Amino acid sequence: MRAVALDDAGQPVLADVPEPEGPGELVRVLACGLCGSDVEKLRPEHAGVVLGHEVVAETGDGRRVALVHHQACGECTRCRAGHEATCEIFRAPTIRPGGFAERANAQAWVELGHGVDAARATAVEPLACVLRGAARVPRGRILIVGHGFIGRLFAAVLERRGDEVFAVDVDPARAGRGPDAPVDAAVLCAPGGVDTALAATAPGGTILVFADAGAIPAGPVYRRELTLVGSRSATQGAMREAAALLPALDLPEPTVLPLERFAEGLSRYRSGGALKVVFVP
Structure with missing residues (x-):
């Protein structure tokens, strides 16, 4: 064949x-x-x-x-x-x-x-992977970092459950609405973007690592009491x-x-x- x-x-x-x-x-x-x-x-x-x-x-x-x-x-x-x-x-x-x-x-x-x-x-x-990851994201204001197809799936799922969703991307043509204030959670679903997620997430917030986004510095996680969670497949x-x-x-x-x-x-x-x-x- x-x-x-x-x-x-x-x-x-x-x-x-x-x-x-x-x-x-x-x-x-x-x-x-x-x-x-x-x-x-x-x-x-x-x-x-x-x-x-x-x-x-x-x-x-x-x-x-x-x-x-x-x-x-x-x-x-x-x-x-x-x-x-x-x-x-x-x-x-x-x-x-x-x-x-x-x-x-x-x-x-x-x-x-x-x-x-x-x-x-x-x-x-891929939607099944996203549903499993979204279950680990607290409700509220959420930033999607990486607005490709996976990012669009996350946005669709989170908006459907009632969250306020923002989205950024290295490609301006793909980016959605940028955050106007700190967010409760960020979803890393593309390589890179760690600094963007850390800068946008409020103290006590959550970052879902859904892609190999690179090294995540411990300092901001420790000082701002952030929660890191991972999900795949x-x-x-x-x-x-x-x-x-x-x-x-x-x-x-x-x-x-x-x-x-x-x-x-x-x-x-x-x-x-x-x-x-x-x-x-």
């Missing part, structure tokens, strides 16, 4: 790869979104890998589903404490070989309704919640391209020319 795999230099190329095998069910991929974490893996040590985890597929009996990227055991101390993404088995792949392919072997999924097309439905997985429960919520959100339309134009889509993502890129087989 056709797939976008990484060559020896860690660069994506369209290739013929074996049909997926192993546990799970064979599904037909309808669309797969490009995530920043995919771009981070474009390195020689990942040669041969097929990336892609924001996957919408069709099962053998015709159901449209969003594939679950990772699964926790649900029984260990970490899982019971709500830290499923740190479960010992969480890193095991559940989508083989990956979503940038014609077919995949899937171990778990959530069903989709009929009101959202496949390309837009690829937002279920999604759970199957969050995926179900995201699938139900997605039709109600007003989100930017993705740029949709065939797998043959992967290099173009990657370039548009990296340059900021496309807020979200989705590939279809």
Whole structure:
């Protein structure tokens, strides 16, 4: 089957790869979104890998589903404490070989309704990650640092629950309304931005680290009694919640391209020319 795999230099190329095998069910991929974490893996040590985890597929009996990227055991101390993404088995792949392919072997999924097309439905997985992170953010005045697609998801979720949301970005064209006073919490969802978040957050406030934003100095955290919390990835429960919520959100339309134009889509993502890129087989 056709797939976008990484060559020896860690660069994506369209290739013929074996049909997926192993546990799970064979599904037909309808669309797969490009995530920043995919771009981070474009390195020689990942040669041969097929990336892609924001996957919408069709099962053998015709159901449209969003594939679950990772699964926790649900029984260990970490899982019971709500830290499923740190479960010992969480890193095991559940989508083989990956979503940038014609077919995949899937171990778990959530069903989709009929009101959202496949390309837009690829937002279920990142939305599930955002829902899990947003649950750790106190209500109030909240600053989003990094207003790309993930930042837009956070803004949509937080505004829906009644928060006053501000958003900044290194690209002025992407920035939203800047804060007019200190905020109760900040969400770091892009590289960099630590100084911006620290400067904007009121004493006693919270900073959610949702991206590898760089080193965070301890001084301001200590002196202003700030709370730092981290969150990454999604759970199957969050995926179900995201699938139900997605039709109600007003989100930017993705740029949709065939797998043959992967290099173009990657370039548009990296340059900021496309807020979200989705590939279809």
